[in-house]
Amino acid sequence: MIDELLQDLYEKKKKSISRAISLVESRSELAENILIKISDRIGNAYRIGITGPPGSGKSTITNQLTKLFLRHNLSVGIVAVDPTSPFTGGAVLGDRIRMSDIGLNENVFIRSLATRGSLGGLSKKAVDAADILDAAGYDIIIFETVGVGQSELDIARASDSTLVVLVPESGDSIQAMKAGLMEIADLFVLNKSDRPGANSAVTAIRSILQLKDISDGMWVPEIIQTVAVENKGIEEIFHFVEKHKSYLTSTGELEKNRKVKLAFRIKEIVSDSLVIELWDDERREILSKSLNEIIKGLSSPYIAAANIINNYKMNKTQEL
Amino acid sequence: MIDELLQDLYEKKKKSISRAISLVESRSELAENILIKISDRIGNAYRIGITGPPGSGKSTITNQLTKLFLRHNLSVGIVAVDPTSPFTGGAVLGDRIRMSDIGLNENVFIRSLATRGSLGGLSKKAVDAADILDAAGYDIIIFETVGVGQSELDIARASDSTLVVLVPESGDSIQAMKAGLMEIADLFVLNKSDRPGANSAVTAIRSILQLKDISDGMWVPEIIQTVAVENKGIEEIFHFVEKHKSYLTSTGELEKNRKVKLAFRIKEIVSDSLVIELWDDERREILSKSLNEIIKGLSSPYIAAANIINNYKMNKTQEL
Numbered sequence: 001m002i003d004e005l006l007q008d009l010y011e012k013k014k015k016s017i018s019r020a021i022s023l024v025e026s027r028s029e030l031a032e033n034i035l036i037k038i039s040d041r042i043g044n045a046y047r048i049g050i051t052g053p054p055g056s057g058k059s060t061i062t063n064q065l066t067k068l069f070l071r072h073n074l075s076v077g078i079v080a081v082d083p084t085s086p087f088t089g090g091a092v093l094g095d096r097i098r099m100s101d102i103g104l105n106e107n108v109f110i111r112s113l114a115t116r117g118s119l120g121g122l123s124k125k126a127v128d129a130a131d132i133l134d135a136a137g138y139d140i141i142i143f144e145t146v147g148v149g150q151s152e153l154d155i156a157r158a159s160d161s162t163l164v165v166l167v168p169e170s171g172d173s174i175q176a177m178k179a180g181l182m183e184i185a186d187l188f189v190l191n192k193s194d195r196p197g198a199n200s201a202v203t204a205i206r207s208i209l210q211l212k213d214i215s216d217g218m219w220v221p222e223i224i225q226t227v228a229v230e231n232k233g234i235e236e237i238f239h240f241v242e243k244h245k246s247y248l249t250s251t252g253e254l255e256k257n258r259k260v261k262l263a264f265r266i267k268e269i270v271s272d273s274l275v276i277e278l279w280d281d282e283r284r285e286i287l288s289k290s291l292n293e294i295i296k297g298l299s300s301p302y303i304a305a306a307n308i309i310n311n312y313k314m315n316k317t318q319e320l
Numbered sequence: 321m322i323d324e325l326l327q328d329l330y331e332k333k334k335k336s337i338s339r340a341i342s343l344v345e346s347r348s349e350l351a352e353n354i355l356i357k358i359s360d361r362i363g364n365a366y367r368i369g370i371t372g373p374p375g376s377g378k379s380t381i382t383n384q385l386t387k388l389f390l391r392h393n394l395s396v397g398i399v400a401v402d403p404t405s406p407f408t409g410g411a412v413l414g415d416r417i418r419m420s421d422i423g424l425n426e427n428v429f430i431r432s433l434a435t436r437g438s439l440g441g442l443s444k445k446a447v448d449a450a451d452i453l454d455a456a457g458y459d460i461i462i463f464e465t466v467g468v469g470q471s472e473l474d475i476a477r478a479s480d481s482t483l484v485v486l487v488p489e490s491g492d493s494i495q496a497m498k499a500g501l502m503e504i505a506d507l508f509v510l511n512k513s514d515r516p517g518a519n520s521a522v523t524a525i526r527s528i529l530q531l532k533d534i535s536d537g538m539w540v541p542e543i544i545q546t547v548a549v550e551n552k553g554i555e556e557i558f559h560f561v562e563k564h565k566s567y568l569t570s571t572g573e574l575e576k577n578r579k580v581k582l583a584f585r586i587k588e589i590v591s592d593s594l595v596i597e598l599w600d601d602e603r604r605e606i607l608s609k610s611l612n613e614i615i616k617g618l619s620s621p622y623i624a625a626a627n628i629i630n631n632y633k634m635n636k637t638q639e640l
Binding site: 040275300 | 583610
C-alpha cells in the first residue's frame with residue numbers, strides 16, 4: 001500500500017501527497033516507514049522560512065512570492081505552521097482562503113498544520129511534511145509560521161533562508177528580537193512600508209543589526225521594504241532568495257547548515273523515541289507515587305527522576 | 321561543605337543563597353545534592369510569575385509589588401529570567417539597577433539568570449533557584465520573564481499565579497496571545513493605562529477572554545489597569561494575589577496544580593539526564609557518520625536515530 005502511495009507521490013499527485021502528510025500528522029505507524037523510504041529523494045528543494053508577528057502580512061507575501069516562483073517555472077510547496085491555541089483556533093483559515101487562488105494551481109501544494117492541544121511536535125511534523133513535498137519534487141518549500149514562541153526558532157532550523165516579516169508598528173517585536181529573532185533572520189522584510197513609522201522601524205532594525213558580531217565572509221542580514229498587497233518589493237525578495245541561495249551554495253554553507261540542522265533533528269527524534277518508550281504504565285505509577293512523597297517533603301524531583309531512570313534501565317536489561 | 325552552606329542558607333544569609341544558586345546555574349555536580357537535601361523545606365513559598373513584552377513595565381511592577389509585600393511583613397525572592405541573546409545582552413542590567421532600592425533590603429533577594437548561548441535549560445534553573453529561595457524561607461517568590469517565547473509558558477508552569485503585563489500599544493502581543501498567553505494568565509495587568517488606547521486594549525483582552533471556555537467554578541482571568549511608575553493599581557494587584565491564593569487553597573487547586581507542574585518538571589529532569597548520558601563520544605561518532613550518509617541519500621534521520629538508540633541500549637546492557 002505504501003509503495004503505491006509513494007508511486008503516486010513521486011508523480012506529484014496531490015491526493016497522495018495529502019494522504020502522506022496526514023499520516024505524518026496523525027503519527028501513524030506508517031509515517032516512519034514512508035519517511036525512511038523517501039530518504040533518497042530528499043535534498044533537492046530549497047527551503048524558505050517566513051516568520052513574523054500576527055497581522056504582519058506573511059500570508060500575502062507567501063502568496064505573491066509563490067506567484068513569482070511559478071512564473072519562473074518553479075513549483076512551490078507551502079507548509080503553514082500555526083501554533084494557534086485550540087480554543088481560539090481558526091485564525092489561519094482566513095489566510096488559507098486568501099491563498100486559494102494559488103492553491104488551485106497544479107504546481108502549488110498548500111498544507112496547514114495546526115496544534116491540537118500541545119505546542120510540542122508541531123515543527124517536527126512540519127519538517128516531515130516538507131520532506132514529503134521535497135520527495136514529491138517541489139522546487140521550493142515555504143514554511144510559514146506565526147512568530148509567537150519556540151516555533152520560529154524551530155522553523156529557522158529547518159530553512160535554508162529565513163525571512164522575518166515586520167510592520168512599522170512592530171515596536172514590541174523589534175525589541176523582542178534582541179532576544180532571539182535576530183540570530184535567525186537572513187532577511188528582514190518590513191511590510192506595510194507605506195505606513196507611518198516605516199523609516200524609524202528600518203533604523204531600529206539596522207541599529208540592532210549593528211550589535212551583531214559579523215565576522216569576515218559571514219552573511220549580513222538585509223532589509224527589504226514591501227507593500228505586499230500592492231505587490232511592491234516582492235521582486236526584491238525573489239532576487240534576495242536567488243542571491244542568498246547562490247551565496248550559501250558557493251561558500252559550502254548550504255551543506256554545512258543542513259548538516260547542523262539535520263543533527264539537531266536526529267537528536268530530537270532520538271529524545272522523542274526514548275521518552276515515548278520510557279513513559280509506560282509502570283513508570284507513570286512511580287511518578288504518581290513520587291508526587292505525593294515530594295509534596296509531603298519526603299522526596300525530591302531529582303530522586304524521583306533517578307528512580308524512574310533506574311527502573312527504565314533495569315527493565316531494558318531484562319528485555320534484552 | 322554543603323551542610324555548612326545549607327546551614328547558612330536556612331538562616332537566610334544572602335551570600336550562601338547566592339552561592340547555592342550559582343552552583344545550580346553552573347550545573348555544578350554539587351547542585352543536585354543541594355536540591356535533594358533541601359527538598360523537605362520546599363513548598364511554603366507562594367510563587368508568582370510576571371511576564372509580558374519588553375518595555376511593558378514588569379520590573380517596575382515587581383519593584384512596587386515587592387515593597388507592598390514587605391510592608392505586610394512578607395519576604396520576597398525575585399528570579400529574573402532573561403532569555404536575552406548573548407550578543408545583545410545587558411537589557412536586564414538597567415532593570416536591576418532600577419530595582420536596587422529594594423535589593424538592599426534584607427528581606428529581599430534578587431537574582432538574574434541569563435542565557436549564555438542557548439535558550440534551553442533556563443527555566444529549569446529558574447525553578448531550581450526558586451526552590452533554594454523557598455528553602456531559605458522567602459514567603460513570596462516572583463519570577464520575572466520577558467515574554468518572547470517558550471520561557472513564559474515554562475514560568476507559568478512554575479508559578480501559582482501568573483500575571484501577564486501588557487501596555488496599550490501591545491496590539492501585536494494581544495493578537496499573539498490567542499496562541500498561548502491566554503491560557504496561562506490568571507491576571508492581565510494593563511500597565512501605562514494613562515496612555516491613549518488603554519480602553520480599547522481592555523476591550524480587546526476582554527473579547528479574547530470571552531472565547532475561553534470557562535466551566536463552573538473555574539478561575540476567570542481578571543484585568544487590572546495600572547500606572548506602575550505612579551504606583552497606581554499596585555494595591556489592586558496585591559489584593560488580587562491574596563484572593564487568587566485563597567481561591568486556589570480553598571478549592572484544592574493549589575496542590576493539584578503544583579502536582580501537575582511537579583510531574584512536568586520530573587519528566588524534564590528524566591529527559592535531560594537520559595539525553596546527557598546518551599550523547600557520549602561513540603554516539604556522536606555514529607551521528608556524524610550518519611549525517612554524511614543522509615546527505616548522500618543513503619540513509620534517513622529515522623534510521624540514524626534508531627541506530628543511535630540501539631547502540632545506547634546495547635552499551636547499557638553490557639554495563640549492568
